[in-house]
Amino acid sequence: MSGQIKKIDSIKGMAVYDDFQWSSSMRGAGNNISEFKKLNILYGRNYSGKTTLSRIIRALETGTISDKYGSPKFQLSFDGGSTATQSSxxxxxxIVRVFNEDFVRDNLRFIVDDERTINSFAILGEDNTKLEEEIEKHEAELGSEEEKYGLLGELLGAEEKFNGAQKDxxxxxxELEGKLRDKANQAGTGIKHNKTFGDANYNVTRIKADISTVTKDTYSPLTDEQVVRFHDLLREEPKSEILESPTFNLQYSAISSKAKELIEKKIQASDPIQELLNDAALALWVRSGRDHHQEKRDKCAFCGEDLPEDLWEKLDKHFNKESEELRQALETLLGLIERERSRAPNLLKIKNxxxxxxFTVDLDLLSEQLSTLSESYSESLDSIEEQVEKRRDDIFTPLEFEVSETVExxxxxxxxxxxxLRSASNQLTASLSADQSEARAALRLHEVYTFTNDIKYEDECTAIESFNMAMGEAKKAKSIVKEKVDVKREKIAVLKAQLKDESKGADRVNDYLNNFFGHQYLSLKAIEEKLGDASSGYRFEVIRNDNKAFHLSEGECSLIAFCYFMAKLEDIETKGNQPIIWIDDPISSLDANHIFFVYSLINAEIVTPEKYEDGDEIKERDRFKQLFISTHNLDFLKYLKRLPGAFNKNKSQYFIITRTNQVSKITLMPRYLKDYVTEFNFLFHQIYKCAHAQIESDENHDCYYNFGxxxxxxxxxxxxxxxxxxxERDNKLARFFGDDALASSLTDRINNEFSHLEGVFERSVLPVDVPEMKTTANFILRKIQEKDPDQYSALLQSIGVENS
Structure with a gap:
């Protein structure tokens, strides 16, 4: 049944609950964590912390927690997944209903103060057959969530459909969010951890923004070449400034112009020697020989004959000043050509x-062009040089200058x-950081673009939108049904309000007092307030023998309080709503007969299902969603075991609340206490635990501390x-231990010194002597086994120990 309390996860700073943790305290078979069931029975001695638990549950009913607690903290879990804390x-x-001393103080103030009245409450009145029939009709149309019919069944179906659509x-x-999260920041593969993208703060929000960018029509994916270029850019380190290259100052135009002038220049000898004019090679040979003979030899070095006396004069007239000046100009030009040609390969040094x-591709292209052009430039100079040399060798013969195509x-x-390129590279140095940032952004977007294609992001979004539309339709359908349910419930509430009859509340209390407890002389009386009084409606008074009662005994107070609570479960706000009920120790100051009657009242009016008509059928339904009963009384605990379902493991759970020093905890009830319900078995188990404890620890400290x-x-x-x-003066210990005087003496000492502090106050400030405890516990067990082996074996079985 949905809405049940599964567990009290934690309690801190509330009376004897210092730091209670359900998960560590409530371990059952297989070390599994046990939880509350439909029927829950809690046993604990007085002052163990039962009422504190009831106050936590009552806070769920009233919406407030006592301000007497300094800083209370607690959390409860419900099986629907919801939780409740001191702040929620x-x-x-x-619907929660709690019976405890706070309920009594708040509702039955007369019991606390004779001058105060008892709060009245309304239950269904009489003589309202038509209204009841109309209410039953509307309740039938409203239906039941548990039985899945009517509007509530329809609402449950709509909620399940909505929950299914919402889950899808x-x-x-x-699933998509997980993919985005992994892509954004998963260690090793996420964009956040990729140094290429350089964004240590990248997260799901950022990747969603990037996806929004790359899924727009305006986004253009990077080409493979762009990706390579951006990666290369990111590997770059800032370069030094590249200095401007020297200007070429090419001389080709000047050389060509000068060559044309000299090659085409016309000159004449003063008295030319025709033979030399006709043979340029001979003229060159003669001119060269002149330098070897004039003012150096008298005879010809070639033939040995004497040189003619007028030879030098003739030659001077042939090789005159004008020809020599032209020759010298041509030689100078040849030197200029040689120097220019030697410059050609070194005009520009390109270092990638x-x-x-x-810039590598462009630089390689320039280098190739420069090499080709330098070679062409040298070839053009060679052409001019060849023409200049030809004129020099035939100085008196003008030539027509052949102009070569210039590559200057x-x-x-x-x-x-x-x-x-140099300027661009220098500029890139200045903007490298910004350009690399742009490159990183472009590569990151490209990575996200590739990722969206890989996971078929648009298909994922389409599927989610489809689920969202289905969820919206299911939510709309649920809202329509819920509105019908709310209208129906409001109609039922209006009709029930017309049935309110506060005077019947007192009658119901009296029915319980008379029918279950036989207290005809003690009753509640509903007194209608007169017009003009500050309050309106009714007030209740306790009546004994037709007079207002005073000075009620504790037992009478307990009976009236519990009967009042039981009757209030029939009030207009509670009846039919299957509340969670918590009853805290309802048999205080009651005798054995009354204890049984309290059990009978709980069994008849709460646990036994309620019969109702459904058409021609008589059906049953539970009166409560979940029931908790706490007690300190072993007789009452024994009766509670008789409740229907009390031993159904799927429906019931037993707990024990134990207190050690100033701290309490809740644990599963030991089997012997649940099965046998006797303190005798419990005490035997404590002695057995002390005798067989392996180590001294916090877990077994209480068995040593309480051993005496x-x-x-x-x-x-x-x-x-x-x-x-x-x-008279019978020493039963001596009779029990017989000849074992040591055992008798040690047991007597521990019983007196460790179970009483009167006269041995110093005992309270000394540590517990564990070895003595274990020795005495073993003495006792061994003597029981020796005196009565059958009883010893039965005692072991009662605490779940096999007798070896």
Whole structure:
């Protein structure tokens, strides 16, 4: 049944609950964590913390927690997944009803103060047959969530459909969200951890923004070449500034012009020697020989003959000043040509390492062009040189100058292109950081674009939107049905309000007092307030023998309070709503007969299903959603075991509340206490635990600490039935231990010193002597086994221990 309390997860700073944790305290078979069931029975001695638990549950009913607690903290879990804490007491959505001393103080103030009245409450009145029939009709139309019929059944179906649609939507959204989260920041593969993208703060929000960018029509994916270029750019380190290249200052135009002038220049000898004019090679030979003979030899070095006396004069007239000046000009020009040609290969030194990698292609192209043009430039100079040499060798014969195609402009263009690249590279140094940031952003978007294609992001979004539409339709359908349910409930509430009859509340209390407890002389009376009084409606008074009662005994107060609570479960706000009920120790100050009647009232009016008509059928339905009963009384605990379903493991659960020093905890009830319901078995178990504890620890400290008291009480009961005869100054311990005087003496000492502090106050400030405790516990067990092996075996079985 939905809405049940599963567990009290934690309690801190509330009376004896210092730091209670359900998960560590409530371990059952297989070390599994046990939970509350439909029927829950809690046993604990007085002052163990039962009422504190009831106050936590009552806070769920009233919406407030006592201000007497300093800083209370607690949390409860419901099986629907919701929780309740000290700061969220009203969000659980359940009807809760709690009987404890706070309920008595708030509702039955007369019991606390004779001058105060008792709060009245309304139950269904009489003589309203038509209204009841109309209410039944509307309640039938409203239906039941548990039985899944009527509007509530329809609403449950609509909620299940909505929850299913919501789950499909949430699962698909979570799946996509997980993919985005992994892509954004998963260690090793996420964009956040990729140094290429350089964004240590990248997260799901950022990747969603990037997806929004790359899924627009305006986004253009990067080409493979762009990806490579951006990666190369990111590997770049800032370069030094590249200095401007020297200007070429090419001399080709000047050389060509000068060559044309000299080659085509016309000159004449003063008295030319025709033979030399006719043979340029001979003229060159003669001129060269002149330098070897004039003013150096008298005879010809070639033939040995004497040189003619007028030879030098003739030659001077042939090789005159004008020809020599032309020859010298041609030689000078040849030197200029040689120097210019030697410059051609070194006009521009291109070093790719000075530039960023994205300039490599352009630089390689320029280098290739420069090499080709330099070679062409040298060839043009060679052509001029050849013509100049030819004129020099035939100085008196003018030639027509042949102009070669010049590459001077192309070479200068290469330099201009180089300068443009140099300027761009220097500019890139200044903007490298910004350009790399743009490159990272472009590569990141490209990565996200690729990712969206890989996971078929648009298909995922389409599927989510489809689930969202289905969820919206299911939510709309649920809202329509819920509105019908709310209208129906409001109609039922209006009709029930017309049935309110506060005077019947007192009658119901009296019915319980008379029918279950036989207290005809004690009753409640509903007194209608007169017009003009500050209050309106009714007030209740306790009546004894037709007079207002005063000075009620504790037992009478307990009976009236519990009957009042039971009757109030029939009030207009509670009846039919299947509340969560918590009853805290309802048999205080009651005798044995009254204890049984309290049990009978709970069984008849709460646990036994309610019969109702459904058409021609008589059906049953539970009166409560979940029931908790706490008690300190073993007789009452024994009766509670008779409740229907009390031993159904799927419907019931038993707990024990134990207190050690100033701290309490809740644990599962030991089997022997649940099965046998006797303190005698409990005390035997404590002695057995002390005898067999392996180590001294926090877990078994309480069995040592309480050993003296437990052993004394156990031996008093055991020895009374062992030796029931009354003998003056009878030493039953000595009779029990027989010849074992040490065991008798040690047991007597521990029983007296460790179960009482009177006269041995120093005992309270000394640590517990564990070895003595274990020794005495073993003495007791061994003697029981020796005296009565059958009883010893039965006692072991009662605490779940096999006798070896």
């Amino acid at each position: 007491l009203s969000n659980h959505g359940q 939507h949430d699962d698909k959204s979570s 390492s000075d530039f960023y990698s994205n 402009g192309a070479l200068n263009a290469v330099r201009e292109s180089y300068e443009e 008291n437990n052993a004394r009480k156990f031996l008093e009961a055991f020895l009374y039935y062992k030796y029931p005869n009354a003998v």
